[in-house]
Amino acid sequence: MTKLTEQYQLGEPFDIYTFLKRFTMDTIWSCGFGLDIDMQNNPNDSYLIQSQRVFSSEYCLMAVGYETTSTALAYASYVLATHPNEQLKLQEHIDSHFHPDTDNDIPTYETILKMEYLDMFIREVLRMYPIVPVVINRQSTEDFHISHVGTIPAGTIVTVDIYSVHFDPDLWGPIDPNVFYPERFATKWHPLAWIPFGIGPRNCVGMRFALMEMKLVLILLLKIYSIIDCGEQTQRSTKELDEMVVISPKKCYNPSANSRQTYNSKKFYYGIREVTNFKTQKWLECRFTYLGHKPNIDPDEYE
Numbered sequence: 001m002t003k004l005t006e007q008y009q010l011g012e013p014f015d016i017y018t019f020l021k022r023f024t025m026d027t028i029w030s031c032g033f034g035l036d037i038d039m040q041n042n043p044n045d046s047y048l049i050q051s052q053r054v055f056s057s058e059y060c061l062m063a064v065g066y067e068t069t070s071t072a073l074a075y076a077s078y079v080l081a082t083h084p085n086e087q088l089k090l091q092e093h094i095d096s097h098f099h100p101d102t103d104n105d106i107p108t109y110e111t112i113l114k115m116e117y118l119d120m121f122i123r124e125v126l127r128m129y130p131i132v133p134v135v136i137n138r139q140s141t142e143d144f145h146i147s148h149v150g151t152i153p154a155g156t157i158v159t160v161d162i163y164s165v166h167f168d169p170d171l172w173g174p175i176d177p178n179v180f181y182p183e184r185f186a187t188k189w190h191p192l193a194w195i196p197f198g199i200g201p202r203n204c205v206g207m208r209f210a211l212m213e214m215k216l217v218l219i220l221l222l223k224i225y226s227i228i229d230c231g232e233q234t235q236r237s238t239k240e241l242d243e244m245v246v247i248s249p250k251k252c253y254n255p256s257a258n259s260r261q262t263y264n265s266k267k268f269y270y271g272i273r274e275v276t277n278f279k280t281q282k283w284l285e286c287r288f289t290y291l292g293h294k295p296n297i298d299p300d301e302y303e
Contacts, residue, residue, distance in 0.1 A: 024069045024070040024073075024213070068131045068132060068210065069210045069213055069214060071131050072122075072125065072126060072129075072131050072210070072214055073214055073217055073218075075125055075129040075131075076121075076122065076125045076214065076218060077227055079125055079128075079129075079180060080222075080226075080227040081227045081228055081229045082229055083180055084228070086121070086180065086182065087222070087226060087227065089117070090117065090118065090121055090218070090222060091222050091223075091226070093115065093117040093118060094115070094118070094218075094219055094222050094223055095223070097111055097114065097115060098111075098219075098223060106216075106220075107216065107219050107220075109212075112212065112215050112216065112219070115215070115219075116186075117182065118215055118218065118219070119185070119211075119215070120182040120183065120184075120185040120186065121182045121218075122211060122214050122215060122218070123182070123185045123194065124180060124181065124182040124184065124185060126194075126196040127166045127172075127194055127196070128166065128180060130162045130163070130166060130195075130196040131196060132196075133162045133163060136159065136160040136162065136195060136198050136199060137157050137158060137159040137160065138157075138158055139155065139156065139157050139158070140152050140153070140154055140155065140156040140158060141154060142154045160195070160199075162195060162196070165192070165193060165195060166193075166194070166195075166196075168193075171189065171190065171193045172184060172189075172193070197210075
């Protein structure tokens with residue numbers, strides 16, 4: 001929060017995504033290795049630069065929290081900027097759990113567990129913007145026939161289409177799945193309807209840690225600041241995405257403004273709708289892709 005305050009006071013645009021990545025790197029080193037690297041204040045340290053260069057390319061560390069958590073927080077910033085009513089509701093929810101004179105107090109684990117709307121908000125962010133949409137896959141051990149699709153040969157790598165699952169109106173209605181609506185998580189859904197961290201015994205081992213980290217950041221942020229849209233500058237960044245294992249924004253500039261010591265968040269993720277513009281299928285008949293053959297699937301057959 002200290003670094004964001006410094007940037008806010010300058011009144012100049014800054015890249016919030018950079019700060020979020022430094023924060024998550026600090027958290028990983030502190031919680032995982034017991035080391036205080038303070039990347040927020042020493043971003044150009046040669047040891048840290050080399051460590052980041054080595055580890056950021058390794059899937060294991062990226063998966064447990066460096067790139068994934070910082071990207072999820074960036075998407076949460078976008079949602080807050082473009083849904084001011086939801087932001088106000090979340091701020092009121094946070095304020096109800098803390099005294100106004102305790103802005104700098106670190107929330108306790110027990111308090112965070114009681115914050116149900118915060119949990120629903122984050123889950124809705126991850127439903128609409130899954131961070132790693134291509135990693136849920138399994139290998140077929142034998143030939144398997146699926147009606148209207150064909151036979152999946154043994155040895156095939158089958159990948160789940162997370163977007164079809166997360167935007168299926170039969171799973172997430174009656175409210176349109178394209179509408180950001182955290183309250184939909186007040187209802188108990190099928191356990192495989194929400195899978196941003198994977199499924200089964202091979203799901204993300206850092207899921208609970210990542211969720212707790214995101215909640216802590218949003219609490220400390222929204223106790224002091226509000227995030228607002230910045231108009232035309234927001235629109236210019238819709239195509240600035242790095243599409244690798246993690247689909248992430250390249251930058252997110254934030255001009256200063258007023259209202260609860262506010263700063264603006266740049267809209268950086270709208271382009272995902274173009275990236276994944278296909279008809280929604282039933283999640284049980286999700287897309288299958290494998291080497292050498294791609295079945296011709298007619299989504300209308302599953303209506």
